[in-house]
Amino acid sequence: MALFTRTTKNVILKIDEFFDTVDLGLLVFREGIKAYLHRDMDAFERHIQKIESLESTADMLQRSIENEMITHSILPQHRVEVSSLIDQMDEIIDSIKASLNEFGIEMPEIPASLNNSFIGLAEASASAAEELIPAARAYFRAPHTVREKLLKVYYYESETDTISRNTKRIIFQGMKELELAKKAHLRYIMQNIEKISDRAQKAADLLSAMAIKIIM
Amino acid sequence: MILLFLTSGLFLGWSLGANDASNVFGAAVGSRMVSFRMAAIIASVFVILGAVLQGSGTSATLGRLGAVNALGGSFTVALAAAITVYLMTKVALPVSTTQAIVGAIIGWNIFTGNPTDGKVLSQILTTWVAGPVLGAAFAIILYILLKRIKKSSRMHLVVFESYIKAGLIVAGAFGAYSLGANNIANVMGVFIPAFNLHDLNLGFITLSSSQQLFLLGGLAIAAGILTYSRRVIETVGSNIMELSSEAAMVTVLSHALVLFIFSSSWLSSVFVKIGLPAIPMVPVSASQVIIGSVIGIGLYKSVRNINFRILGEIAAGWVATPLFSGLLAFLSLFFVKNIFGIEVGSRIIAADPLEPGTTPFPSPDPNLSGILHYLILGLIVTGASAVVFYYLLDRRKRTGFRKSEERFWKYIK
Numbered sequence: 001m002a003l004f005t006r007t008t009k010n011v012i013l014k015i016d017e018f019f020d021t022v023d024l025g026l027l028v029f030r031e032g033i034k035a036y037l038h039r040d041m042d043a044f045e046r047h048i049q050k051i052e053s054l055e056s057t058a059d060m061l062q063r064s065i066e067n068e069m070i071t072h073s074i075l076p077q078h079r080v081e082v083s084s085l086i087d088q089m090d091e092i093i094d095s096i097k098a099s100l101n102e103f104g105i106e107m108p109e110i111p112a113s114l115n116n117s118f119i120g121l122a123e124a125s126a127s128a129a130e131e132l133i134p135a136a137r138a139y140f141r142a143p144h145t146v147r148e149k150l151l152k153v154y155y156y157e158s159e160t161d162t163i164s165r166n167t168k169r170i171i172f173q174g175m176k177e178l179e180l181a182k183k184a185h186l187r188y189i190m191q192n193i194e195k196i197s198d199r200a201q202k203a204a205d206l207l208s209a210m211a212i213k214i215i216m
Numbered sequence: 217m218i219l220l221f222l223t224s225g226l227f228l229g230w231s232l233g234a235n236d237a238s239n240v241f242g243a244a245v246g247s248r249m250v251s252f253r254m255a256a257i258i259a260s261v262f263v264i265l266g267a268v269l270q271g272s273g274t275s276a277t278l279g280r281l282g283a284v285n286a287l288g289g290s291f292t293v294a295l296a297a298a299i300t301v302y303l304m305t306k307v308a309l310p311v312s313t314t315q316a317i318v319g320a321i322i323g324w325n326i327f328t329g330n331p332t333d334g335k336v337l338s339q340i341l342t343t344w345v346a347g348p349v350l351g352a353a354f355a356i357i358l359y360i361l362l363k364r365i366k367k368s369s370r371m372h373l374v375v376f377e378s379y380i381k382a383g384l385i386v387a388g389a390f391g392a393y394s395l396g397a398n399n400i401a402n403v404m405g406v407f408i409p410a411f412n413l414h415d416l417n418l419g420f421i422t423l424s425s426s427q428q429l430f431l432l433g434g435l436a437i438a439a440g441i442l443t444y445s446r447r448v449i450e451t452v453g454s455n456i457m458e459l460s461s462e463a464a465m466v467t468v469l470s471h472a473l474v475l476f477i478f479s480s481s482w483l484s485s486v487f488v489k490i491g492l493p494a495i496p497m498v499p500v501s502a503s504q505v506i507i508g509s510v511i512g513i514g515l516y517k518s519v520r521n522i523n524f525r526i527l528g529e530i531a532a533g534w535v536a537t538p539l540f541s542g543l544l545a546f547l548s549l550f551f552v553k554n555i556f557g558i559e560v561g562s563r564i565i566a567a568d569p570l571e572p573g574t575t576p577f578p579s580p581d582p583n584l585s586g587i588l589h590y591l592i593l594g595l596i597v598t599g600a601s602a603v604v605f606y607y608l609l610d611r612r613k614r615t616g617f618r619k620s621e622e623r624f625w626k627y628i629k
Binding site for chain 2: 008011012015067071073074075076078089103105139140142143144214
């Protein structure tokens, strides 16, 4: 039995640490994108290394939490949902790593006029995921407040879509001098940034259902 | 021969354990908060304690309903009830042992031409109604209270669930104790007058004659829990309604409270002292109480949460149990008396079977006490060894798993 034992406390600490890791990953993502757009490649490389390490930590924490929940019979009724939530949040940090790596490997040529649009897109997408974290924390302590916190996730996800749509319109309709291959490349890079908010929304849907189940 | 007659009571005890453990730990196991093994061990230990320490109150009430005044009658009545419970359990219905034994005693009354005490019967029937109603009321109150505590404390879900798990184990132990105290009368009540055993000194406690019988009955119940209760536990735990962990705890606790109320002479005397009417010491149907508790929570949440088809099947079992048991007792008594020529009882109604010196039964063999003492000690030692063995085995398994996990993570790092 996991009552008052080190295991119970460990699981709580690990869940909090996992959320911290995702939160930190989002900060790194923002700074990484800014560094790339400002051509500060040293800082960008540092951020890539940081996100690699954070992603690895998140994976280890995820496995450890799931194992401890199973072996010590912690949260038997909510274990599947909590594992799914953690898995979906892990996908967010996976997307961050994938997106930053794409920048690092493919080195997309982003016109300076689009810098603000890309920063705005990254900000909105990261904000959607950032707003998910307090909601996920609230699930464990105050499930009644989860839904109101999730509103911001949906707002920023919609904001990300709007910025992305407008930027794509500018790229494909306003930049006649840009080659089609470069346009397609930029679209591809933007889609990967959007993935972060899409995954946050998917996790928010799950969290919302989990909160209802626990309140009822 | 006397010990052979006792086997039907032990069989009934085994059936009670197989069936009624579901009332104590069904919700906990169904909600996956407590493993079946842990539930079975805790239930077994506490049901024996309840039977031995607090089992005499309800036995007197059953004795007043029908004082079975021949050992052959006791054997047949208990056997009829046991077969009824076994058959109902076989089809996975949470049947009530109380109803089975009451039906069988009334069958004996009819067969021997003894009148059934209407007052006692109505008292028992009233508790059959009051039990589930009280269970539902307790469940609603406790559930609302728990929900409020959870909301206001802002406790981490993992910690809260740990408390609930501990609560389920404590409530389950209390429920098993109350079950033993309340329902041991169904198992051993009809045999008490036939046995006048010497006191058994176990070192830390001295057991009277009836307590030794209760201990044997309790061991039979424990055997039923350990060997055959899994199927019914799963029926109660998950089929009536999908239970959350806190609902599971509330269900077990309210069930335990109701059973305790109807078997605690101490509580009854407290009621009398403060000017309230005494609580009748009646064996309550544990199945009905637990279902009442589940319904209470279902009603509080939403009526749609309840699987009415399963409830209907269980209600059918309630009607069928006493009828089937009574009919079986009647027919069995006929065969035992006319074919085997064994005395099953007469029209003469004895006084309260628990009062010493009033029993019409012959004195038992003087060696019987010795045989029973060795039997009881042997069973206690075997049971305790089995529990220790299981605990060590489980601990070894867990340690092995933890070490394997640690090796894996060390390798990954």
